[in-house]
Amino acid sequence: xxxxxxxxxxxxxxxxxxxxxxxxxxxxxxxxxxxxxxxxxxxxxxxxxxxxxxxxxxxxxxxxxxxxxxxxxxxxxxxxxxxxxxxxxxxxxxxxxxxxxxxxxxxxxxxxxxxxxxxxxxxxxxxxxxxxxxxxxxxxxxxxxxxxxxxxxxxxxxxxxxxxxxxxxxxxxxxxxxxxxxxxxxxxxxxxxxxxxxxxxxxxxxxxxxxxxxxxxxxxxxxxxxxxxxxxxxxxxxxxxxxxxxxxxxxxxxxxxxxxxxxxxxxxxxxxxxxxxxxxxxxxxxxxxxxxxxxxxxxxxxxxxxxxxxxxxxxxxxxxxxxxxxxxxxxxxxxxxxxxxxxxxxxxxxx
Amino acid sequence: xxxxxxxxxxxxxxxxxxxxxxxxxxxxxxxxxxxxxxxxxxxxxxxxxxxxxxxxxxxxxxxxxxxxxxxxxxxxxxxxxxxxxxxxxxxxxxxxxxxxxxxxxxxxxxxxxxxxxxxxxxxxxxxxxxxxxxxxxxxxxxxxxxxxxxxxxxxxxxxxxxxxxxxxxxxxxxxxxxxxxxxxxxxxxxxxxxxxxxxxxxxxxxxxxxxxxxxxxxxxxxxxxxxxxxxxxxxxxxxxxxxxxxxxxxxxxxxxxxxxxxxxxxxxxxxxxxxxxxxxxxxxxxxxxxxxxxxxxxxxxxxxxxxxxxxxxxxxxx
Numbered sequence: 001x002x003x004x005x006x007x008x009x010x011x012x013x014x015x016x017x018x019x020x021x022x023x024x025x026x027x028x029x030x031x032x033x034x035x036x037x038x039x040x041x042x043x044x045x046x047x048x049x050x051x052x053x054x055x056x057x058x059x060x061x062x063x064x065x066x067x068x069x070x071x072x073x074x075x076x077x078x079x080x081x082x083x084x085x086x087x088x089x090x091x092x093x094x095x096x097x098x099x100x101x102x103x104x105x106x107x108x109x110x111x112x113x114x115x116x117x118x119x120x121x122x123x124x125x126x127x128x129x130x131x132x133x134x135x136x137x138x139x140x141x142x143x144x145x146x147x148x149x150x151x152x153x154x155x156x157x158x159x160x161x162x163x164x165x166x167x168x169x170x171x172x173x174x175x176x177x178x179x180x181x182x183x184x185x186x187x188x189x190x191x192x193x194x195x196x197x198x199x200x201x202x203x204x205x206x207x208x209x210x211x212x213x214x215x216x217x218x219x220x221x222x223x224x225x226x227x228x229x230x231x232x233x234x235x236x237x238x239x240x241x242x243x244x245x246x247x248x249x250x251x252x253x254x255x256x257x258x259x260x261x262x263x264x265x266x267x268x269x270x271x272x273x274x275x276x277x278x279x280x281x282x283x284x285x286x287x288x289x290x291x292x293x294x295x296x297x298x299x300x301x302x303x304x305x306x307x308x309x310x311x312x313x314x315x316x317x318x319x320x321x322x323x324x325x326x327x328x329x330x331x332x333x334x335x336x337x338x339x340x341x342x343x344x345x346x347x348x349x350x351x
Numbered sequence: 352x353x354x355x356x357x358x359x360x361x362x363x364x365x366x367x368x369x370x371x372x373x374x375x376x377x378x379x380x381x382x383x384x385x386x387x388x389x390x391x392x393x394x395x396x397x398x399x400x401x402x403x404x405x406x407x408x409x410x411x412x413x414x415x416x417x418x419x420x421x422x423x424x425x426x427x428x429x430x431x432x433x434x435x436x437x438x439x440x441x442x443x444x445x446x447x448x449x450x451x452x453x454x455x456x457x458x459x460x461x462x463x464x465x466x467x468x469x470x471x472x473x474x475x476x477x478x479x480x481x482x483x484x485x486x487x488x489x490x491x492x493x494x495x496x497x498x499x500x501x502x503x504x505x506x507x508x509x510x511x512x513x514x515x516x517x518x519x520x521x522x523x524x525x526x527x528x529x530x531x532x533x534x535x536x537x538x539x540x541x542x543x544x545x546x547x548x549x550x551x552x553x554x555x556x557x558x559x560x561x562x563x564x565x566x567x568x569x570x571x572x573x574x575x576x577x578x579x580x581x582x583x584x585x586x587x588x589x590x591x592x593x594x595x596x597x598x599x600x601x602x603x604x605x606x607x608x609x610x611x612x613x614x615x616x617x618x619x620x621x622x623x624x625x626x627x628x629x630x631x632x633x634x635x636x637x638x639x640x641x642x643x644x645x646x647x648x649x650x651x652x653x654x655x656x657x658x659x660x661x662x663x664x665x666x667x668x669x
Binding site for chain 2: 199201202203226267272284
C-alpha cells in the first residue's frame with residue numbers, strides 16, 4: 001500500500017508546500033538536541049493542517065525552520081527539503097533574503113504581547129512588511145494597514161492604528177498580529193498556538209476570523225496546537241507529533257474516529273469529553289517524553305506505551321498506511337503483530 | 352448537607368487613585384458544602400482569582416462576610432489570623448514557575464507550613480515532607496533539590512504537597528492546570544481527585560477550561576465582571592445553560608469531537624469584557640448580551656432560584 005500511494009502521488013501536481021525528511025538539531029552545552037527527526041508532510045491551498053503534540057515534541061521547530069526563525073548557530077537544518085510550489089526554501093539565501101518570511105509565509109505566535117514591538121505603533125508594524133516586501137511608500141502602507149485592521153475586525157481601525165501594543169487587549173493584539181501576517185497575502189499562514197493565551201470566547205472569535213480569512217484568500221493554514229478541541233473545530237488534516245517525528249497523520253475524521261497510534265489515543269483519553277454518554281475517566285499518559293539529547297533507537301513512545309513490544313525498542317516503525325493517506329507509525333500495524341488493542345483502529349484485512 | 356464555607360455578599364474593590372475603583376468582586380453570595388467541589392468559570396478579568404484569594408484571606412474584604420463553619424472570619428487578616436486559619440484553608444496557585452521560591456529547596460518549601468503552624472520536631476517535619484512528596488507521586492530524595500530542577504507538572508505537584516501537608520479542610524485551586532500539557536493535566540486532576548477522596552477535602556476549583564470544570568466539579572458557578580450570574584449542578588449548567596453568558600461560554604468551548612464541531616452554529620460573542628472600573632448600570636452583561644432587553648440597562652438582576660430546576664440565575668429573562 002505504501003509504495004502504491006507513492007506511485008499515485010508522483011502523477012499529481014506538486015503540492016503548495018511539501019516537506020520531506022526534515023531534521024533539525026541544536027548544539028547545547030549538554031550535547032546535541034535532535035529536535036526534529038525526519039518530518040514529512042504536504043499542504044494544499046485552502047487546507048488547514050493541524051500539528052498536535054506535547055510541549056517539546058518539535059512542533060514549533062518544524063515550522064520555524066521553514067521561515068528561517070531557527071537561530072543558526074546553535075540550530076542546524078541537518079537534512080531534508082521544503083518546497084514551496086516546487087521551489088526549495090530551506091537554503092541559506094532564501095532565509096537571509098527574507099523572500100519567504102512575511103511574504104510567502106506569514107506567521108502568528110502564541111504570545112502577541114511579546115511578539116510585537118512595544119515602541120512602534122500597531123499601524124507602523126503592520127505597514128512594515130508592505131514596505132519591505134512590496135515596495136509600498138509609507139503612506140500607502142499605512143492606509144493599507146488600516147484596511148487590514150478592518151479585515152481583522154478591529155473596531156475604529158483608523159484610531160487603533162495609531163496606538164501602541166500596550167493599549168490593546170490580548171484578543172485585539174492577536175487580531176493585529178493576524179493583520180500583519182496576512183498583509184502581503186501569503187499563500188501559507190502558520191499559526192503557532194494562536195489562541196492558547198486567550199479566553200474561550202475570544203478564542204472562538206479568533207478561530208472564526210482565521211476561517212473567514214481563509215475562505216476569502218484561499219491561504220493554507222498550518223495550525224500548531226495541543227488543544228484537540230481547537231483541532232476538531234479547525235483542521236482538515238491532522239499530524240500528531242511525538243519526540244520529533246510525526247507518528248500519525250490523516251484527515252480530521254481518521255485521526256479522531258479511527259485513531260491508529262497509541263499516543264493519539266492517549267492524548268484523547270487524557271481530555272474530558274463533553275458527550276454525556278461517552279464520558280470516560282481521565283487516563284493520564286504516565287511518564288514524560290524522551291530526552292532528545294539521546295533519542296531512543298526505536299519508537300520514542302515505547303517507554304510510555306501500554307502495548308510496547310520488543311520490536312519497539314529496536315527500530316522506529318515506518319508508516320503503515322490504513323485508508324488512503326492515513327498512516328500510523330506503530331509496530332502494532334505490522335502484519336505479523338500479535339496484538340490488536342480495541343482502542344486502536346486497524347486496517348480491515350483485505351484478502 | 353452541612354455548609355463548610357459561606358461567602359455572604361462578599362465584595363472586593365481596589366482603589367486606583369483619583370477616585371477610580373476597580374469593582375473586582377461585587378456582592379458574591381455562595382455557600383460551599385462539606386466535601387463539595389465547586390467549579391468557578393468566567394473570562395479573565397471576571398474576578399475569579401480575586402474571589403478565591405479574598406476567601407482565604409489573601410485580600411482584605413471591602414464588604415460582606417466569609418463564614419467558615421459558621422464562624423465569621425476577620426475582615427482583614429493579621430499575622431495571627433493566618434496562623435489560625437492556615438490549617439483550615441490553603442490555596443494552590445496557577446503558575447508553578449512563579450509560585451515557588453527559587454532560593455528554597457523543595458523540602459523547605461513543603462515543610463515550611465508545618466514548621467510554622469505545628470509543634471512538630473524538625474525530624475518529624477522532614478519525615479512528613481518526604482511522605483507528602485511520595486503521596487504526590489515524587490520521590491522523598493527530591494527534598495534537597497531546587498524548584499528549577501523540576502518540570503511544570505512536577506512543580507504543580509510540589510505546590511499541591513505544600514498546600515496539603517497541613518491537611519486543610521478547604522482548598523482554593525486557582526487554575527491549577529492551565530499551564531500544563533494535556534497529558535500532565537490529567538495526572539494533576541487525578542491526583543487532586545484522589546486526595547479529595549482520601550482527605551475529605553472541599554475545593555473551589557477556578558478554571559477557564561469548561562470541560563475540565565464540568566469533569567471535576569459537583570456544582571458550576573459562572574462569574575462575569577465581578578458578580579455571579581449562574582450556579583447549579585455542573586452537568587446541568589453545562590448542558591442546559593440558562594444565563595445567556597453561560598450559553599455563550601459553553602458554545603465557545605471547543606470540543607475534541609469533529610462531528611460536534613461541524614454541527615455547531617456559530618454563536619460567537621462580539622466584543623470583550625468591559626473594564627471593571629466603570630461598571631455599567633443594570634445588568635453587567637447587557638452590553639454584550641444577544642438577548643438584551645430594556646429593563647437590563649437599568650435594573651441589576653438578582654441571583655434567584657429557578658422554578659423546577661436546581662439552579663440560580665441572575666437574569667431578567669427568568
